[in-house]
Amino acid sequence: MTAAAALPPPPPPRGGPGGRAAPHLALAHTVWAALGEVRDPELDEPVTELGFVAECRADGAGGVTVQLRLPTYFCAPNFAYLMVADAHDVVAALPGVSSVRVELTDHFASAVINEGVAARSGFVGSFPGAAESELDGLRADFLRKAVLAGTDRVCRPLLAVGRSLAELGALTLGDAPATPDRERLRARRAELGLPSGDGDPLLIDPGTGAAVDVDAVPLALRRARLTRVSVDANSSVCRGLLAERYPQTPRQEAK
Amino acid sequence: MYEKDGERYFVVDGHTHFWDASPANWVPGQEQYAKGWIECFHAYQGLGPPETHWSLEDFQKYSEERMMRDLFEDGHVDVAIFQPTYLKQWYTNGFNTTETNAALAAKHPGKFVVNASWDPRAGDEGLEELEAKVERWGCKGVKLYTAEWRGESRGWNLKSPESARYLEKCQELGVKNIHVHKGPTIWPLDKDAFDVSDVDYAATNFPELNFIVEHVGLPRIEDFCFMATQEPNVYAGLAVAVGGLMHARPRFFAKVMGELMFWLGEDKLIFGADYAIWEPRWQVEGFVDWNMPSDPEFSDYAPLSVQAKKKILGLNAARLYDLEVPSGLDIAKAPEDTATLTEPVTA
Numbered sequence: 001m002t003a004a005a006a007l008p009p010p011p012p013p014r015g016g017p018g019g020r021a022a023p024h025l026a027l028a029h030t031v032w033a034a035l036g037e038v039r040d041p042e043l044d045e046p047v048t049e050l051g052f053v054a055e056c057r058a059d060g061a062g063g064v065t066v067q068l069r070l071p072t073y074f075c076a077p078n079f080a081y082l083m084v085a086d087a088h089d090v091v092a093a094l095p096g097v098s099s100v101r102v103e104l105t106d107h108f109a110s111a112v113i114n115e116g117v118a119a120r121s122g123f124v125g126s127f128p129g130a131a132e133s134e135l136d137g138l139r140a141d142f143l144r145k146a147v148l149a150g151t152d153r154v155c156r157p158l159l160a161v162g163r164s165l166a167e168l169g170a171l172t173l174g175d176a177p178a179t180p181d182r183e184r185l186r187a188r189r190a191e192l193g194l195p196s197g198d199g200d201p202l203l204i205d206p207g208t209g210a211a212v213d214v215d216a217v218p219l220a221l222r223r224a225r226l227t228r229v230s231v232d233a234n235s236s237v238c239r240g241l242l243a244e245r246y247p248q249t250p251r252q253e254a255k
Numbered sequence: 256m257y258e259k260d261g262e263r264y265f266v267v268d269g270h271t272h273f274w275d276a277s278p279a280n281w282v283p284g285q286e287q288y289a290k291g292w293i294e295c296f297h298a299y300q301g302l303g304p305p306e307t308h309w310s311l312e313d314f315q316k317y318s319e320e321r322m323m324r325d326l327f328e329d330g331h332v333d334v335a336i337f338q339p340t341y342l343k344q345w346y347t348n349g350f351n352t353t354e355t356n357a358a359l360a361a362k363h364p365g366k367f368v369v370n371a372s373w374d375p376r377a378g379d380e381g382l383e384e385l386e387a388k389v390e391r392w393g394c395k396g397v398k399l400y401t402a403e404w405r406g407e408s409r410g411w412n413l414k415s416p417e418s419a420r421y422l423e424k425c426q427e428l429g430v431k432n433i434h435v436h437k438g439p440t441i442w443p444l445d446k447d448a449f450d451v452s453d454v455d456y457a458a459t460n461f462p463e464l465n466f467i468v469e470h471v472g473l474p475r476i477e478d479f480c481f482m483a484t485q486e487p488n489v490y491a492g493l494a495v496a497v498g499g500l501m502h503a504r505p506r507f508f509a510k511v512m513g514e515l516m517f518w519l520g521e522d523k524l525i526f527g528a529d530y531a532i533w534e535p536r537w538q539v540e541g542f543v544d545w546n547m548p549s550d551p552e553f554s555d556y557a558p559l560s561v562q563a564k565k566k567i568l569g570l571n572a573a574r575l576y577d578l579e580v581p582s583g584l585d586i587a588k589a590p591e592d593t594a595t596l597t598e599p600v601t602a
Contacts, residue, residue, distance in 0.1 A: 042474065072298065073291030076439040076448055108291055123445055130409055132443040141447065145477070160551070223481065225555070226518070229510040230476035236504040237302070237473070244301035 027058035031091055035066065038086045041139055042079055043235045044146040044188075050235075051242050052083065054105065062098030064091050069105050071241035077109040081126065082135055084117045106245075143192050144206040149228035150185035151203065155221060169217040174198025256584065257331035257568075259543050262561050265584040267572035268326065268335040268535050270434075270469065270494035270527025271367075273359055274351035277316040282347050288404075289345040296532050299495070302503040303533045317531055319359055327366060330528070330535035333569065334578055336368040338398035338434055338469075338527075344405060357392045368576055370396040370434065375417035376405050382424055389428045395576055397430055398469075402438020402448055410441035413453035422461050432575050433457075434492060436469040449475045451482055458486040465575055467525055470495040471515060480518035490575070491519055493567070494527030497538050501545065509548050513556030521563035525572050542568065562586055 035053055036046045047053055047068065055067035066087055070080060088102045102117060104110045116126025124131045154176050155168055173196065176182050189196040194209040201211040203220055212220045257264045276293035278286075297314050300307075309317075326332040337356035341349045349355070353371050360367035371394040373385045388394055402410045411418065413435070425433065441448035451472050458466045469492040472479025483489040496515075500508035515524055526542070528535035547558045565586055573580050 072295045074295055074439050078445055078447075108288060127444050129407065130443065131445040133445050135445055138445060138447060148477075222517075223477070226480055226514050227477040229507070229514050230474070233476065233500060233504070233507045233511050234474040236507050237499055240302050240499075240503050241295075241298045244298040 024058040024060045024062075027062070027064070027094075027096055028056055030094060031058055031064050031066065031097070032056050034090045034094055035087060037090055038083060040079065040238075041082050041142040042076075043231060043238060044142070044149065045235060047083055047087070050238065051246075054246075058097075062096050064097050064100050066091060066100070066102045067105055068102065069242075069246065070107055071238045071245060073106060073108055075107065077107075077113065077127070078123065078131075078135055078138055080104060080107060080109065081113050081116070081123055082139060084113050088117050140192060143188055145227050145231065146188045147185065147192065147194070147204075147206040148224045149231045150181065150188055152221070152224040152228040153181040154179070154185055154202070155224065159221075165217045165221065166214060168221070169203055169212060169214045171202040172198060173200050173202050176202055256333055256581070257539055257543065259540075262543075262565075263584055264331075264539075264543060264565055265569040265573065265580050266331050266333050266535075266539055267526070267569040267576075267578065268330075268332045268528045268530070269467070269525040269572045270338050270492055271326065271335040271530045272338065272340070272351040273319075273322055273356055274340075274531070275316050275348065275355070276314075276346065276350060280316075280346045280348055282343075282345055285345045289342075292342065292345060292350070299499060299532050302499045304502050304537055307534050307537055309531075314531060319362075322359075322530070323363065323366075325534045325536070326528075326530060330530075331539045332528075332535050333581075334366060334368060334573075335530075336396065336527075336572065336576070337370055338436075339370060339372045340398065340400050340403075340436075341372060341374075342400075342403060344403075353388055353392065353394070360392075368396070368578070370394055370398050370432075371430070372398050372400075373421050374399075374403060374405065375411055375415055375421055376408060378417070382421065385421065385424060385430075386428065389430055394430055396432030396434060397425060398434040398436065400436045400438060401453075402440045404440070408442060409444060410438070410448060412441060413457040418453075418457065419460070422457060422464065426461060426463055431463065432465050432467060434467045434469055437472070437475075447475075449473075451475055451479050454489065455482045455486060458489050462488055464488065465490060467492045467575075469527070471511070473499075476511060476514065480514055483523065484518045489519075490523045490525055490571070491515055492525050492527050494529035495532075497526065497542060498529050498533035501538065501541055506548070506552075508545075509553055509556070512545075512559065513547060513553065516557060516559065516563070521560075521566050522571060524567045525575070526568045539568065 036048045038047045039045060040047060040050055052068050052070060054069045057065045068084060068087060084102050084104050088100055091097055091100045104113050112126055123135050158168060173186060186196045194204060203212040203217060204210060205212060257266055281289035293315055297311050326335050339353045339356060340351045343349050353369060357369045360369050369392045371385060371388040373381055401412055435454050437449045439448050451468060454466050454468055465488050467490040468479055471491045471493060473495055496511055500511060528538050543564055547553050547556050570580065570586060
C-alpha cells in the first residue's frame with residue numbers, strides 16, 4: 001500500500017469565509033486536488049499527503065480559505081513561505097475562484113508569511129532586512145536533491161534484478177521501466193531545465209545535466225542513495241512530529 | 256558502565272542538558288517563542304518509547320535528582336558532556352547555560368564534562384567571556400547554535416571573519432572540540448539554514464580542531480556525510496538520530512546508520528542521548544542490542560560490530576576529550592599498536 005492510499009479523505013468542505021455564502025463542495029474538492037501539486041520543497045512530497053493541509057474551504061461566491069500547518073513551531077521560515085506562496089498561486093489560478101486566503105497556523109512567522117503572501121510582497125519584502133533574495137535558488141537546490149533521490153528510486157529496482165553499474169551508466173531515461181517514480185524523476189529534471197527526454201541519459205549530474213561518466217557511476221549512485229535516505233529520514237521525522245503535535249492526525253507510515 | 260552478553264561498554268553521553276524552560280523563566284514579550292521552543296522539544300520526545308514520555312510540566316524543568324538518576328543510575332552513562340544553549344532572548348536566565356551546568360558538575364566530580372559556548376556576534380566582549388569560562392571551568396569543548404536569535408538577527412555561520420576570531424581563540428586556549436548545531440534560521444533567511452558548508456570551510460581552515468556536527472547534520476545528512484568524508488577532523492554527533500529514529504522509525508534508523516558507517520566509519524560517530532529530550536537508558540540498551548536488518552533492502556550495509564558499538568557509545572568521545580577509560584573497558588589494541596603505545600613518546 002502506498003502512503004497516498006492510506007490518506008484520510010479531504011477535510012469536509014465548510015462554509016465560506018465569514019459564512020457569507022453557502023459552502024461549495026465541488027470547488028473545495030477542486031482546490032484540494034490542486035493543493036496536491038504543492039510540495040514541501042525539502043521533502044518533495046505533496047502538502048496534502050504530508051497532512052499539512054488542516055482545512056480547505058470554499059463558498060458559493062468562489063471565496064477559498066486554506067489553512068496550512070507544519071510539524072513544528074520553528075520549521076524553517078523560507079520553506080514555509082514557499083508552501084504558502086505556492087498554495088496561494090495554484091488556488092488563485094483555478095477557474096471559479098474569486099478570492100484566496102492561505103493561512104499558515106501555529107508557526108513563529110505565521111503573521112509575517114500570511115500577510116506577505118497575501119500582499120504579494122515576495123520573500124524579501126516579507127522579511128525586510130533579514131533576506132537578501134527571493135527563494136528561487138533555494139528551490140532549485142532542493143529540486144536537485146529531489147533529482148538525486150529520484151534517481152535512486154528508479155535505479156534501485158534495476159540493481160535488485162541484477163543490472164550492473166556499467167549497464168546503468170549506459171541506460172537512457174526511456175530504457176528505465178515506465179513507473180510513477182520514473183515520471184516523477186522526469187518531471188523534476190524538466191522543472192530544472194535538465195535533459196528529460198526518453199533518449200537522455202538516466203544518470204546525469206543534477207547541477208549541469210551532463211551524463212555521468214562510466215567511472216563515476218558508483219559514486220553517483222552512492223550519492224543518490226544517500227540523498228534518498230536523508231530525505232526519507234527527514235520525512236519520517238516530520239510525519240512523527242506532526243502526529244505528536246496534532247494527535248487527531250492519523251499516523252501515516254511512509255513507504 | 257553497561258554490560259550485556261559478556262561485553263562491557265564505557266558510555267559517554269556526548270550531548271546532555273540541564274535546562275529550565277518553565278514559564279517563570281520566559282522573557283516577558285517573548286513567551287510565544289520560549290513556549291514554542293520547549294513544546295517543539297517535547298514533541299521530539301514523543302518519538303521515543305511511550306513509557307519514557309514525560310508530561311510537559313515535568314519536561315519544562317526537572318530536578319538535579321531526576322537527572323542524576325536518569326543518566327547515571329538508570330541510564331548506564333559513565334560520563335556526560337554538557338552542551339549549553341543560552342537562548343537568552345527568550346529565557347531570562349538562559350535555557351541551559353555553562354554556569355548552571357558547571358554548578359551541577361561541581362557537585363558530582365568526574366561525572367560531567369562542561370562545555371562553553373560562543374556567539375561571534377558578541378564581539379570582543381564575547382571573546383573575553385569565552386576566555387574566562389575556559390579558565391574557570393577548564394572547558395575543552397564548545398557548543399555552537401547557529402540559529403540563535405540575537406536582537407533582530409536570526410543567526411550566523413562559521414564562514415565569517417568574526418567566527419574565525421573565535422575559532423582562533425579556541426585553538427589558542429586548547430578548546431579543541433567544536434560542536435555545531437544547526438537550526439531553522441540564519442542570516443540571510445533565504446539561504447538554507449541547515450547547510451553545513453560553513454563547517455566544511457572552518458574544518459579546512461582549522462585542522463587542529465575537531466568539528467562534531469550534532470544531529471548528524473539532520474535534516475541534511477546527505478550534505479553532511481559528503482562533506483565529512485573529505486574532512487579528517489569532522490565527526491557526527493548521533494543525538495536525535497538514535498533518539499528520534501531508532502524506536503519510531505527503525506528501518507530509516509538502519510539506513511541512516513548504514514550511510515554514516517559507509518561515509519564516516521566507526522571512529523567518527525559520537526553517541527549522545529540529548530537528555531532531557533530522551534532518557535539515555537533505552538537508547539544505550541537499544542543501541543547495544545541493535546543490528547542491521549538482514550533483509551535484502553539493507554544488503555548494501557555492513558553489520559555493526561561490538562567493537563564499533565564500544566567506540567560509538569563512549570571510546571570515541573573519550574578520545575576527543577582525553578577521558579580516562581577504566582582498565583578493561585578499552586578495546587584491545589592490535590599487538591603492533593600496543594608496542595608503539597607502551598613506549599614513551601619522548602625518550
